[in-house]
Amino acid sequence: MNREQLQLYFIMGSQNVEEHDPIVVLEEALRGGITLFQFREKGENALTGEDKINFAKACKALCKKYNVPFIINDDVNLAIALDADGVHVGQDDANAIAIREKIGLDKILGVSTHSLTEVTAAINAGADYVGIGPVYATTSKSDANSPAGTILIEQTAATYPSLPIVGIGGITIDNCQTVIRAGADGVSLISAIATHEEPFVATRQLLHVLQQVAKIS
Ligand SMILES: Cc1ncsc1CCOP(=O)(O)O
Numbered sequence: 217m218n219r220e221q222l223q224l225y226f227i228m229g230s231q232n233v234e235e236h237d238p239i240v241v242l243e244e245a246l247r248g249g250i251t252l253f254q255f256r257e258k259g260e261n262a263l264t265g266e267d268k269i270n271f272a273k274a275c276k277a278l279c280k281k282y283n284v285p286f287i288i289n290d291d292v293n294l295a296i297a298l299d300a301d302g303v304h305v306g307q308d309d310a311n312a313i314a315i316r317e318k319i320g321l322d323k324i325l326g327v328s329t330h331s332l333t334e335v336t337a338a339i340n341a342g343a344d345y346v347g348i349g350p351v352y353a354t355t356s357k358s359d360a361n362s363p364a365g366t367i368l369i370e371q372t373a374a375t376y377p378s379l380p381i382v383g384i385g386g387i388t389i390d391n392c393q394t395v396i397r398a399g400a401d402g403v404s405l406i407s408a409i410a411t412h413e414e415p416f417v418a419t420r421q422l423l424h425v426l427q428q429v430a431k432i433s
């Protein structure tokens with residue numbers, strides 16, 4: 217994985233698209249140019265069993281069509297079963313060292329971090345990138361920590377300049393440049409695209425704004 221792939225990292229599950237068809241939303245976002253996709257089927261109305269597997273396969277096939285890496289959140293066994301391009305895990309998931317051993321070196325491993333200590337541990341576990349947030353208030357993750365702003369992104373970028381960073385949490389067209397200027401390589405988000413009436417348009421507008429601001433080298 218190269219850090220440019222983190223530029224516009226869309227995350228979605230069937231629970232995030234209200235009355236829209238999640239497959240249509242994903243295809244519109246892919247057509248719009250998202251650079252990475254995370255399948256995150258989670259929460260009270262999440263699909264399970266065969267329904268979840270078939271939905272994941274459909275999302276993976278779409279990502280392949282648009283040549284965008286397909287990452288699965290939490291479910292390492294599903295990621296292996298589907299030969300996903302990688303996994304994203306949180307602090308409450310299995311230990312990242314064990315996960316790296318399970319998925320092998322050729323898959324992408326992303327880790328959620330909320331402190332410099334957690335960032336250091338993620339690096340030692342062989343993470344390819346860290347997700348830092350929530351930066352702003354979010355309604356898409358029921359158990360999210362309180363918004364932390366960009367301070368940890370700034371500290372991490374200063375301490376570990378070669379570590380790819382993606383910001384997450386309440387990120388929109390209005391604040392995404394602030395996240396990049398703080399030192400993130402990209403932004404990951406759910407509702408700014410998934411709940412937009414036209415996910416293609418939302419994606420194009422976000423990319424346009426993100427292309428205006430390069431990470432401070
Ligand atoms: C998965 C996750 N982790 C921290 S905030 C969040 C949800 C982000 O969703 P949104 O972009 O709609 O705020």
Ligand SMILES: C=C1C=NC(C)=NC1=N
Pocket residue numbers: 225227254256289304306326327328346347348382384404
């Ligand atoms: C919690 C998360 C933090 N960061 C990313 C990239 N994905 C997540 N699911």
Ligand SMILES: [Mg+2]
Pocket residue numbers: 289290304305306307308309
């Ligand atoms: Mg998790």
